[in-house]
Amino acid sequence: MxxxxxxxxxxxxxxxxxxxxxxxxxxxxxxxxxxxxxxxxxxxxxxNAVARSLRTDQTRTLGLIISDVLNPYFTALARSVEEAARALGYSVIIGNADERPELQDHHIRTLLDRRIDGLLVSPTDGGSPQILDAARGGTPMVFVDRWIPGVDVPVVRADGCPAVRDLVAHLYRLGHRRLAIIAGPAATTTGSERVEAFRDALGEHGLTLPDAYIGQGDFQADSGRRATERFLALPERPDVVFAADNLMALGALDAIRARGLRVPQDIALAAFDDIPWFVHTDPPITAIAQPTGDLGRAAVRALVDVIEGRPPQSVTLPARLVARRSCGEPASYQRSNL
Amino acid sequence: MxxxxxxxxxxxxxxxxxxxxxxxxxxxxxxxxxxxxxxxxxxxxxxNAVARSLRTDQTRTLGLIISDVLNPYFTALARSVEEAARALGYSVIIGNADERPELQDHHIRTLLDRRIDGLLVSPTDGGSPQILDAARGGTPMVFVDRWIPGVDVPVVRADGCPAVRDLVAHLYRLGHRRLAIIAGPAATTTGSERVEAFRDALGEHGLTLPDAYIGQGDFQADSGRRATERFLALPERPDVVFAADNLMALGALDAIRARGLRVPQDIALAAFDDIPWFVHTDPPITAIAQPTGDLGRAAVRALVDVIEGRPPQSVTLPARLVARRSCGEPASYQRSNL
DNA sequence: CGAAGCCATGGAAACGATTACATGGACGAT
DNA sequence: ATCGTCCATGTAATCGTTTCCATGGCTTCG
The missing domain is CATH 1.10.260.40 (lambda repressor-like DNA-binding domains)
Structure with missing residues (x-):
């Protein structure tokens, strides 16, 4: 050459x-x-980009650690991140953590070895030494979607609380009183926040969230299936299952089907994260949609700000309820436009 | 540092x-x-991996150009590729072509500039100068899923022909006679091959494939929608629409719904590429499943063989029909086990 | 007209690693 | 005792860039 x-x-x-x-x-x-x-x-x-990087000490490359490539929410995010980065002359290397902290750490390590200019992370856990070192070690870094409390790193995310409140109100109006949730890992912010938001919203209607109605999931389909099976085996099974992400909702749907139950007649289902397929499931699934495009763009902007020495800004965008048929009759007041 | x-x-x-x-x-x-x-x-x-790469002239990195990150088939492929590569001590950089040749070329260029050790490509077109140069230029390269005829590069893919024949037999048995297909771009092998396989299979049953029953798509949802609208506007609309990938099937489902028609009573639907969501659509969709895990592993093995100077092998794996309800009553003789 | 400044250019140092080659000591064989 | 091997180690070249500094010619201004 x-x-x-x-x-x-x-x-x-x-x-x-x-x-x-x-x-x-x-x-x-x-x-x-x-x-x-x-x-x-x-x-x-x-x-030769390698030689150039060695000399200039910059690679014009961003690392993006996502929690799971098979999750359409994250691939949508990855796509918008890549697009925004490309527009600014950066490449993106994606690391798939598969919701496993050790895999996340592996990727952080190799990305750092490659001297990427900055790191976008959606942490899989509450903060491994690896990730904390990177944050403190001066690597430009921005959290996206999930974050780690107490670490001084800008966060770009969607605030689901109002949407969760809308969802609960929607469910209440449809007559549901026994509401269950499949949570994500408590170590992740999205894992715990969504439960809290849900619990608070229930409180506003004078409802409580018993422990038996909190399923512990890991954001992947199988865990949604198992948690749902447990709900269905309860002496008093819930009227509604709210899955904290789309894959666990898929698993929940599996479990409900396997039991021979119908949605929404026998049990209702809702999910966090809206994806194109939810329009076509049987029945179409009510979900809380995040603005993935804006999220990706904002994350890249914030990260490049850090890299280029400008003061970065944390960004919180709104999520919104998209009501479909999986919780009962279509809520005409708020019907999806899709 | x-x-x-x-x-x-x-x-x-x-x-x-x-x-x-x-x-x-x-x-x-x-x-x-x-x-x-x-x-x-x-x-x-x-x-410092950058310095090491400069000196040793190897990066222990593989490039993977996929046609569309939003397509679950390709993300499944990407995941297995990354896994297999990691096991061999290689990292993977994914480039998303979004089915756009110029974006594909952009990624090939930047990956080559980064001196990746080898390239896994699922070409979006019939062979841009960029990709041909790379192939002839001595960059270790392997085609996966799609390939470019006449270029001396190993190919790892699934052979869909027998499965398409099974599908057509299945449809024929269910009484369908007017079968339509939404094809992918003719410039891609999977775009043209699937049409040919379909036409041949129809021939075996004494059926023909009129031009009006060939929709031209681009493997993305919108094109499936448009092609289907055209089918539905035909004086004699088809009994079945077979989409050459899962996203176009999604679009087709949209279009059918929009027309107020029911699947499979009014029109049947089948797709190439099976994905987890197809179990949960309304109705569950009959599809041809590819062994993505094996495909990814075989592709990495072949590429690493080229890189390390061993004779590489092209690999063709079988695809199989997974019959569900979208084409008529569940075919008990071949029902999905999911 | 001479000093100062500027511009286009080249030489060479640096970035952080790997590795060919040189060196010197220990040890075994003769 | 001498020679040759082999081992552990160090010196320095090298990979392909960028960039600091020096140089020489030309312009400009006092």
Whole structure:
């Protein structure tokens, strides 16, 4: 592969001049510039990003650690992140943690070894030494979706509380009184927050959330299935199951089907995170939608701000309820427009 | 960040010795080794992958260009690729082409600039100059899922023909005679092959595939919607729509719903690529399932073979029909086990 | 007209690792 | 005792860039 030396030789100039042309340094004569450009073309030269990074100490690359690639919410997020980053001249390397802290740490380590310029993380746990070191160690970092309390890192996320309140009101209006939730891991903010928001919202209607109605999940389908089976085996089973993410809702649907029950006649179902498939499930599923596009863009902007030395801003965007048929008759007052 | 020099100083040895310890070169005294390891620990030293890559001319990184991150088939593939690569000590950088050739080329270019060791591609088009250059230019490369005819690059893919034949037989048995297909872009192998397989299978039953029953899609949901609308507007609308991928099937389902028609009573639907959601759509969708896990593993193995100078092997794995209710009464003889 | 400044250019140092080669000591064989 | 091996180690070159500094020519201004 041709190097800058070959180009210099071909153009009859020094490597310094070639470099200047390539980096559009002003001090280059039109003549030299033309000759260099011609040589670049003739040789099909492309600068070696590895060498450049070594010298400049920047890779123009962002790392993105997502909790699960199979989760459509995160792939939507990844897509918008990549798009926003590309617009700013950055590449993105995605690390899939699969909801496993040790895998998350593996990815953080290799990304740091590669000297990425900044890290976008949706932490899988409450803060491994690895991730805390990275945060304190001066690596530009921004949390997205989930975050770790007590760490001084900007957070870009959606606030689900109002939407959860809307959801509970919606359920209450439809006559449901025994509401259960499948939570995510308590170590994650989205895992605990959604339960709290749910509990608070229930309180507003004079309802309580008994322990038996809190299923412990891990944001993946299987755990939703197991938690739901437990609910269904209860002497007094809940009227509604609210899954804290879309995959656990999928698992819940599986479990309900397996029991031969119907949604919403026998039991209602709702989920956090709206995805295209929810329109087509049987029945269409009521969900809380996050603005993934905006989230991704805001996260990249915040991270690039940190990288380039500007004061970054934490951002909180609203989530909204999309009512469909899985909780009872379509709520005409708030019907999805899809 | 500590460099190898700092470690050398701390341990009281030369950088060469540190390097030898880190690369487990045999010629190092136990004493020196211990001191180096202690220094590494004390400083929290991690080798700079950029510098190492520059010197050794290898990055231990694979590039994976997928056609669309929002397509669950490709994310499943990406996941298995990353897993297999990790097991062999490689990282993976994913590039999302979004079914746009120019975006695919952008990613190929930046991956090559980063000097990845090898490239796994599921081409979005029939072969841009970019991709052909890369192939001829000596970059280790393997096609996965889709490929480009006439280019000497190993291919890892699933053969859908027998499964398509099974599908058509299944449909015929259920009484369907007017079968339509939503094809992918003709420039992609999976785009054209699936149509051919479908046409051939129809032929075996004495049926033909009129032009009006071939919808032109681009593997994304919207195109499935549009193609289906056109089918439904036909004076003699088809009995069945077979979508060449899962997203177009989603679009087709949208269009059918919008028309107020029912599946399968008014029109049947089947798709290439099985995904978890198909179990839960209304109705559950009959699909052709590919072994994504095996595909990913085989692709990585083939690519690493090329990289390490072993003779690589093209691999073709079987796909299989998973019959559900979207084409008519559950085919008990071949019912999904999910 | 001479000093000062500027511009285009080249030489060479640096970035952080790996590795070819040199060196010197220990040890075994003759 | 001498020579040759082998081992542990260090010195320095190298990978492909960027960039500091020096240089020499030209312009400009007093």
């Amino acid at each position: 041709a190097s800058i030396k070959d180009v210099a030789a071909e153009a009859g100039v020094s490597v310094a001049t070639v470099s200047r042309v390539l980096n559009s340094h002003p001090s280059v004569s039109p003549d030299a510039r033309a000759r260099v450009l011609a040589a670049v073309d003739a040789l099909g030269y492309r600068p | 500590a460099s190898i020099k700092d470690v050398a100083a701390e341990a009281g040895v030369s950088v060469a010795t540190v390097s030898r310890v880190l690369n487990s070169h045999p010629s190092v005294s136990p004493d020196a080794r211990a001191r180096v390891l202690a220094a590494v620990d004390a400083l929290g030293y991690r080798p």
